[in-house]
Amino acid sequence: MELIFATHNPNKIKEIRQLLPKHIRLISLNDINCTRSIPETADTLKGNAKLKADFITTTYNKPCFADDTGLLVNSLNGAPGVFSARYAGPKNDANANMDKLLQNLEGKKDRTACFQTVIALNIKGETIFFEGEVQGEIIKEKKGGKGFGYDPIFKPKGFNGTFAELPLETKNKIGHRGKAFSKLIDYLGRVTPQEKKES
Ligand code: IMP
Numbered sequence: 001m002e003l004i005f006a007t008h009n010p011n012k013i014k015e016i017r018q019l020l021p022k023h024i025r026l027i028s029l030n031d032i033n034c035t036r037s038i039p040e041t042a043d044t045l046k047g048n049a050k051l052k053a054d055f056i057t058t059t060y061n062k063p064c065f066a067d068d069t070g071l072l073v074n075s076l077n078g079a080p081g082v083f084s085a086r087y088a089g090p091k092n093d094a095n096a097n098m099d100k101l102l103q104n105l106e107g108k109k110d111r112t113a114c115f116q117t118v119i120a121l122n123i124k125g126e127t128i129f130f131e132g133e134v135q136g137e138i139i140k141e142k143k144g145g146k147g148f149g150y151d152p153i154f155k156p157k158g159f160n161g162t163f164a165e166l167p168l169e170t171k172n173k174i175g176h177r178g179k180a181f182s183k184l185i186d187y188l189g190r191v192t193p194q195e196k197k198e199s
Helices: 010-017 045-060 094-104 168-174 176-190 193-198
Strands: 002-005 025-028 064-073 112-123 126-138 154-156
Touching (some): 002 010, 010 176, 064 176
């Protein structure tokens, strides 16, 4: 079965391609020469994941999934949330985003936060959602050189280092996206061969 992952991010494709059951052939947006920018105008992660998946399914008429992730900070009423990528402006500049967040948290006692990922899978005429979450806190200065986005300031609960200090395998195991992906992979692995042909 061919399954489109609605992303241009080669790291995400590589990560999940290794984990998928062999009967599923994962196709990226680059593979199908899709350079169009996909709308992300919903006000929830779930809404955006569905918008992206629906856009691809409607355009290419194939099974497809899309993910959307946000960092939700409790004392900021869940910000940056759905706006995580463009918190400090349209460029998705990770350093500027972190600086803005650190500034907005100055003087706040509660620095607890969580990452949430939602995946929307369009298959057999319906949409199925898979979610993953990791709790933690925003530390006061950036630490570590691994990862991307807000990793240098996010310390997962129960660990001494930030996501940017922990090995990638650890992040994938305890992290938001890893948890959501493993639920998706479990589901795809349970789909019977007959159902696969029908999809
Ligand atoms: P996306 O929906 O996966 O593109 O994520 C939106 C934004 O959330 C990214 O541009 C990053 O700023 C942030 N983000 C998503 N996943 C992570 C992560 O694993 N670590 C740090 N930041 C992340």
